[in-house]
Amino acid sequence: MPLTLTRDVLLKERTTLRLGGPALAEAVVSCEAGLDELARVLPGLGGRPLALGAGSNLLAADPPHALVLVRAANNAPAQIFKQQDGTTLVRAGAGLRLPRLVGFCQRAGLTGLEGLTGVPGRIGGSVAMNAGSYGVELGARLSRVRIWTPETGLTWREARDCSFGYRHFDPRMGASFWLIWEAEFILLADKPFAIRKRMEENYARKKATQPVTAKSAGCVFKNPQGLPAGMGAGRLLDEAGCKGKRLGGMAFSTVHANFLVNEGGGTAAEALELLEHGRAMVFDRFSLNLETEVVVLT
Ligand code: EPU
Numbered sequence: 001m002p003l004t005l006t007r008d009v010l011l012k013e014r015t016t017l018r019l020g021g022p023a024l025a026e027a028v029v030s031c032e033a034g035l036d037e038l039a040r041v042l043p044g045l046g047g048r049p050l051a052l053g054a055g056s057n058l059l060a061a062d063p064p065h066a067l068v069l070v071r072a073a074n075n076a077p078a079q080i081f082k083q084q085d086g087t088t089l090v091r092a093g094a095g096l097r098l099p100r101l102v103g104f105c106q107r108a109g110l111t112g113l114e115g116l117t118g119v120p121g122r123i124g125g126s127v128a129m130n131a132g133s134y135g136v137e138l139g140a141r142l143s144r145v146r147i148w149t150p151e152t153g154l155t156w157r158e159a160r161d162c163s164f165g166y167r168h169f170d171p172r173m174g175a176s177f178w179l180i181w182e183a184e185f186i187l188l189a190d191k192p193f194a195i196r197k198r199m200e201e202n203y204a205r206k207k208a209t210q211p212v213t214a215k216s217a218g219c220v221f222k223n224p225q226g227l228p229a230g231m232g233a234g235r236l237l238d239e240a241g242c243k244g245k246r247l248g249g250m251a252f253s254t255v256h257a258n259f260l261v262n263e264g265g266g267t268a269a270e271a272l273e274l275l276e277h278g279r280a281m282v283f284d285r286f287s288l289n290l291e292t293e294v295v296v297l298t
Pocket of ligand 1: 223
């Protein structure tokens with residue numbers, strides 16, 4: 001089936017935080033022909049389209065959402081596309097999980113992505129959020145990206161024509177809705193065992209400092225810019241007394257204060273209240289306004 005439509009899909013079943021009420025519909029597109037079909041049916045579905053990957057950076061409120069979740073189920077495996085001037089281009093479908101791409105590159109002896117070891121998410125969402133970890137932002141490794149809009153269909157966009165920021169990507173196409181379909185990354189050669197070693201070190205560090213197996217959406221607040229190294233949102237929340245703070249089934253993690261975790265049966269109302277509490281505590285203590293990093297759907 002090029003396009004599968006399902007009505008009344010619960011966001012709590014589509015997000016790693018396990019929170020969120022129903023969306024009007026979900027459209028899962030599994031091949032390019034499905035995109036043409038999507039363009040035909042979208043206007044009739046009556047909701048705003050929202051591109052959704054693994055849902056690992058989303059906090060969705062409990063009431064119903066007038067949204068059509070659009071998922072690019074292009075799970076084309078990573079493959080070497082071209083080698084030139086000592087660099088290698090690797091192409092991957094938007095639906096592929098980022099850890100699969102990172103693993104592929106390691107086995108192929110291609111360095112550049114190992115900082116992203118342990119970052120969940122699919123390729124589409126990871127590019128769309130410019131996922132970053134341990135000094136690597138995915139955007140810095142992007143060569144080009146193939147994007148679909150209802151108006152233009154599929155087109156390749158060179159990375160140099162897009163804009164990238166801290167957990168921010170914009171293909172600068174002037175479109176109200178765009179969906180990443182596939183992406184190409186530019187990588188350098190290195191020894192597989194050296195890449196493996198760096199991946200292991202990064203994962204060990206992440207596991208020791210972040211609640212990697214908890215139901216969370218990663219860091220909820222952006223690190224304020226311009227502060228001394230180490231003074232990130234996690235440290236500020238921690239020093240303001242938020243670490244381990246609970247409300248119902250939700251809590252600021254005891255491992256890393258900038259992770260909101262669902263300890264079981266949490267609600268989005270509790271999550272949003274805790275976020276405001278954390279923001280207020282940091283403001284009272286440091287006169288700093290934390291900005292959310294997680295995408296909040298209210
Ligand atoms: N810290 C505390 N208490 C805490 C948490 C952290 O004092 O509860 C201190 C740490 O001891 C360390 C400093 O804060 O000195 C920085 O902590 P960490 O190395 O964990 O990094 P971070 O700045 O909190 C950022 C990203 C993470 C990314 C890591 C590693 C943001 C908001 N967070 O965290 O990204 O994994 O660096 O590169 O940019 C995400 O995007 O969802 C995310 C988790």
